[in-house]
């Protein structure tokens with residue numbers, strides 16, 4: 001799958017792609033999970049279907065140890081049959097009005113997963129548009145947070161994480177992300193293609 005938009009940040013790349021995240025080979029795939037780590041619909045359902053039952057078995061063990069995973073945090077499993085080594089199950093905020101810590105929690109999902117990636121020597125990582133489906137986060141705001149948080153983290157960190165793919169499931173979502181990435185490109189010292 002061709003990358004539609006790339007921001008080059010030194011040695012690192014932020015890519016925007018439209019597609020099914022379960023089909024894109026990376027070292028780590030981020031899931032948009034729930035606090036119960038119980039599986040569900042949307043991208044969570046797609047990841048468990050494609051990855052197979054092994055992922056839920058690992059989550060059962062994690063749940064037995066920690067109970068819930070609070071919004072803004074993430075837990076790690078293997079990736080089963082997915083084309084990846086790890087799945088990072090990040091719990092996005094359920095959107096209320098944006099005044100209950102949702103922006104901070106959403107940004108924390110991206111940062112936490114990037115930290116988990118760096119700790120594990122992950123070079124390539126893909127994210128879905130966390131919280132913008134069932135959890136109702138307005139897409140424009142979520143796209144701005146996703147693009148800004150990842151770009152700023154990449155800008156500030158040297159290390160193993162080289163390519164971050166933000167994956168949108170629809171043309172409309174992709175166009176919105178692209179608009180925000182282009183705006184950011186104008187504001188940051190780097191080169192972009194696409």
Ligand code: AR6
Pocket residue numbers: 019020021022032033034038039040041042043044045046092128129130131132133134135136137167168169170173
């Ligand atoms: N590849 C990439 N993106 C996808 C895919 C896919 N295969 N399938 C859906 N999306 P959502 P949330 C997009 O609802 O809002 C679950 O039940 C989708 O179009 O999956 O964080 C969990 O268990 C949307 O843009 O996640 C939680 O209970 C984006 O992924 C709850 O939903 C996120 O939508 C989490 O809600």
